[in-house]
Amino acid sequence: xxxxxxxxxxxxxxxxxxxxxxxxxxxxxxxxxxxxxxxxxxxxxxxxxxxxxxxxxxxxxxxxxxxxxxxxxxxxxxxxxxxxxxxxxxxxxxxxxxxxxxxxxxxxxxxxxxxxxxxxxxxxxxxxxxxxxxxxxxxxxxxxxxxxxxxxxxxxxxxxxxxxxxxxxxxxxxxxxxxxxxxxxxxxxxxxxxxxxxxxxxxxxxxxxxxxxxxxxxxxxxxxxxxxxxxxxxxxxxxxxxxxxxxxxxxxxxxxxxxxxxxxxxxxxxxxxxxxxxxxxxxxxxxxxxxxxxxxxxxxxxxxxxxxxxxxxxxxxxxxxxxxxxxxxxxxxxxxxxxxxxxxxxxxxxxxxxxxxxxxxxxxxxxxxxxxxxxxxxxxxxxxxxxxxxxxxxxxxxxxxxxxxxxxxxxxxxxxxxxxxxxxxxxxxxxxxxxxxxxxxxxxxxxx
Amino acid sequence: xxxxxxxxxxxxxxxxxxxxxxxxxxxxxxxxxxxxxxxxxxxxxxxxxxxxxxxxxxxxxxxxxxxxxxxxxxxxxxxxxxxxxxxxxxxxxxxxxxxxxxxxxxxxxxxxxxxxxxxxxxxxxxxxxxxxxxxxxxxxxxxxxxxxxxxxxxxxxxxxxxxxxxxxxxxxxxxxxxxxxxxxxxxxxxxxxxxxxxxxxxxxxxxxxxxxxxxxxxxxxxxxxxxxxxxxxxxxxxxxxxxxxxxxxxxxxxxxxxxxxxxxxxxxxxxxxxxxxxxxxxxxxxxxxxxxxxxxxxxxxxxxxxxxxxxxx
Numbered sequence: 001x002x003x004x005x006x007x008x009x010x011x012x013x014x015x016x017x018x019x020x021x022x023x024x025x026x027x028x029x030x031x032x033x034x035x036x037x038x039x040x041x042x043x044x045x046x047x048x049x050x051x052x053x054x055x056x057x058x059x060x061x062x063x064x065x066x067x068x069x070x071x072x073x074x075x076x077x078x079x080x081x082x083x084x085x086x087x088x089x090x091x092x093x094x095x096x097x098x099x100x101x102x103x104x105x106x107x108x109x110x111x112x113x114x115x116x117x118x119x120x121x122x123x124x125x126x127x128x129x130x131x132x133x134x135x136x137x138x139x140x141x142x143x144x145x146x147x148x149x150x151x152x153x154x155x156x157x158x159x160x161x162x163x164x165x166x167x168x169x170x171x172x173x174x175x176x177x178x179x180x181x182x183x184x185x186x187x188x189x190x191x192x193x194x195x196x197x198x199x200x201x202x203x204x205x206x207x208x209x210x211x212x213x214x215x216x217x218x219x220x221x222x223x224x225x226x227x228x229x230x231x232x233x234x235x236x237x238x239x240x241x242x243x244x245x246x247x248x249x250x251x252x253x254x255x256x257x258x259x260x261x262x263x264x265x266x267x268x269x270x271x272x273x274x275x276x277x278x279x280x281x282x283x284x285x286x287x288x289x290x291x292x293x294x295x296x297x298x299x300x301x302x303x304x305x306x307x308x309x310x311x312x313x314x315x316x317x318x319x320x321x322x323x324x325x326x327x328x329x330x331x332x333x334x335x336x337x338x339x340x341x342x343x344x345x346x347x348x349x350x351x352x353x354x355x356x357x358x359x360x361x362x363x364x365x366x367x368x369x370x371x372x373x374x375x376x377x378x379x380x381x382x383x384x385x386x387x388x389x390x391x392x393x394x395x396x397x398x399x400x401x402x403x404x405x406x407x408x409x410x411x412x413x414x415x416x417x418x419x420x421x422x423x424x425x426x427x428x429x430x431x432x433x434x435x436x437x438x439x440x441x442x443x444x445x446x447x448x
Numbered sequence: 449x450x451x452x453x454x455x456x457x458x459x460x461x462x463x464x465x466x467x468x469x470x471x472x473x474x475x476x477x478x479x480x481x482x483x484x485x486x487x488x489x490x491x492x493x494x495x496x497x498x499x500x501x502x503x504x505x506x507x508x509x510x511x512x513x514x515x516x517x518x519x520x521x522x523x524x525x526x527x528x529x530x531x532x533x534x535x536x537x538x539x540x541x542x543x544x545x546x547x548x549x550x551x552x553x554x555x556x557x558x559x560x561x562x563x564x565x566x567x568x569x570x571x572x573x574x575x576x577x578x579x580x581x582x583x584x585x586x587x588x589x590x591x592x593x594x595x596x597x598x599x600x601x602x603x604x605x606x607x608x609x610x611x612x613x614x615x616x617x618x619x620x621x622x623x624x625x626x627x628x629x630x631x632x633x634x635x636x637x638x639x640x641x642x643x644x645x646x647x648x649x650x651x652x653x654x655x656x657x658x659x660x661x662x663x664x665x666x667x668x669x670x671x672x673x674x675x676x677x678x679x680x681x682x683x684x685x686x687x688x689x690x691x692x693x694x695x696x697x698x699x700x701x702x703x704x705x706x707x708x709x710x711x712x713x714x715x716x717x718x719x720x721x722x723x724x725x726x727x728x729x730x731x732x733x734x735x736x737x738x739x740x741x742x743x744x745x746x747x748x749x750x751x752x753x754x755x756x757x758x759x760x761x
Contacts, residue, residue, distance in 0.1 A: 096726055103514050121729045125515020259621040263598035265591060412728040424711030429623040435711070445533045 050081040053345045056108040060091040067367050074361050075352045082345055102127050111333045113154045116145045120409040128153040129334040134350045140371040142329025145403045156329035156370035157353035160283040161401045168303040170278035174198025179307035182317045188310040192254040195278045208254040210277030212268040213261055215422035218242050224326035224402035225312040231414050234443035236436045243425050243432045258426035273299030288366025291385040305387040308395045319394055328404045329370055372397045410447050417442045508736035513729050525736035537712050538720040546695035548631040557639040561646035579640035590704035593633045623713035634701050642687050649683030685756050696745050717741045
């Protein structure tokens with residue numbers, strides 16, 4: 001009896017360790033530099049001639065997502081009579097929790113739009129105020145994602161876009177030319193194969209590329225670059241060549257296959273940061289992460305850069321062209337229930353968040369603002385550890401960013417169908433032709 | 449003296465009459481006392497379960513999308529369900545999962561209970577060990593089993609290779625094998641819990657019956673089928689009902705292990721409801737799917753009760 005009690009205690013301790021080990025994830029989504037300020041700002045209104053106003057703004061993971069605090073601080077510095085209160089939600093359940101609050105009439109004054117596909121839900125539910133009259137700077141991108149029938153319901157302040165990260169040291173070790181901005185996807189596949197071979201000859205097991213498991217890593221580029229592609233049309237034929245290329249790269253061994261990545265729950269940060277892959281298509285949010293992980297020693301120390309994402313054909317390549325990529329903005333909308341006394345202040349906040357002043361502040365903490373001017377790009381790359389080459393700056397600041405999720409109340413359903421297509425094809429359990437046929441059939445059946 | 453007597457005798461009629469409050473009939477009083485004990489729990493149940501469920505029934509006849517009004521659309525949602533290919537796949541997958549999971553779990557947990565009911569050295573340790581998967585975090589289970597099922601590097605396929613299987617299954621990467629893989633994990637996880645229930649049932653099997661059967665020359669197998677199993681019937685019935693309901697509403701394990709994939713090969717009803725409701729904001733439509741799941745559970749449970757009643761009469 002005594003022996004079994006001790007054994008039981010031992011197992012309990014072992015299990016506790018397993019559980020603790022599995023719970024140390026990164027809750028913040030896109031990690032950035034930690035904020036050194038508190039969670040809420042309150043500015044004294046001494047001597048101000050305006051009435052004090054408090055507006056609330058929804059956000060998530062405030063500890064690891066300092067952008068809300070930066071914007072609140074910047075806005076209150078210009079408007080000392082305003083207090084900006086940040087209302088924190090869980091990052092993973094943000095839309096569900098926010099939806100519940102709004103349905104109960106307890107939502108924040110300013111509703112942060114974390115995902116574009118929820119905008120129509122809020123808009124159709126009458127939760128968002130028309131913000132078409134908020135002044136926006138020229139050259140800001142992502143505004144079309146927030147327009148329904150020509151009326152703007154939110155203003156973008158952040159717009160990540162997808163670029164190609166590459167490891168300069170691995171390219172040198174493999175003896176392959178680095179990306180020069182002229183690549184099509186076929187050039188990318190050839191380079192991945194060449195780097196894999198070169199590294200293997202040099203005695204390294206690293207792969208030429210790593211493609212993360214998200215459906216957007218294949219479909220996002222196909223939807224943005226294939227001529228006439230529109231996922232809401234129910235015609236998904238344009239996905240085929242993109243999947244065929246990914247499958248060919250998996251078969252050739254120039255990137256880890258989907259199933260292995262899935263079984264081992266590989267992270268893109270680990271695969272690129274630990275030099276297991278020489279190239280990685282990823283969003284610009286990873287720049288700040290990679291810099292901080294290299295500084296903290298979590299990632300290896302190596303030289304890297306970013307290049308424009310490979311293109312479908314040569315018409316949009318080269319540093320004299322405008323490469324086409326994709327990305328969704330993050331923005332602010334105004335709660336339709338906001339009091340009359342707060343409407344103007346809320347609109348001023350939106351105008352500030354979209355301005356070049358706010359864009360510079362955001363770039364300073366490694367965030368890609370919706371407005372990327374040359375000055376903003378300079379600030380972004382002035383951070384210690386950021387790449388300094390011209391191609392990286394070009395890739396960051398010159399591009400045509402197509403929306404990943406079209407603004408429609410059918411987007412969520414269609415993306416669900418395409419997500420199933422993605423896992424069926426990349427796991428190798430269904431051919432791309434039959435998966436596309438099945439997806440189109442489901443579209444006809446389920447989307448109305 | 450006489451005066452005193454009359455006063456004394458006049459008093460009893462008044463005092464013998466009990467106060468009106470005490471006249472409440474005993475059954476009513478008992479019921480009230482009983483209800484007052486249940487009340488705190490019932491209030492919670494009513495606020496958090498009963499009322500939402502009733503609202504859900506109403507919502508299944510509307511096109512509610514969480515904001516604004518919900519328009520009454522009659523049976524449209526249910527008509528749409530009948531024509532929805534994904535819903536059909538979810539129903540078939542749920543039935544497929546249940547058909548594998550229910551018998552397998554009952555067999556495994558009953559087998560474990562029989563083995564561990566013996567006076568085996570270290571039985572307490574093994575009972576604890578068998579119960580462990582049930583109290584382990586489901587996310588940890590999913591991560592570890594995902595690794596073990598890895599078609600090229602996982603230990604399961606390596607063992608299969610060693611014993612001479614030429615083409616071991618692709619497990620979670622194959623649309624054919626993903627559901628059996630999930631069933632294996634859920635059986636492994638659940639059998640310890642149901643083993644405890646069976647162990648409790650086995651304690652209630654009268655020893656005399658076994659002794660009598662042994663004296664009559666019954667073999668171990670005969671004693672199992674003619675003594676143990678009939679005596680275990682109330683437990684088996686209870687376990688079957690509970691496993692059936694939990695199989696129909698399987699959600700967490702599938703969500704963390706496969707998320708319904710690859711393709712739609714492990715899409716089950718609860719996940720269909722979750723996707724329609726919380727990912728696509730079609731709460732009215734999701735409610736109607738939830739009602740369908742509810743009706744399935746009720747129908748099967750009622751059938752089991754009827755069958756059990758017939759068997760016991």
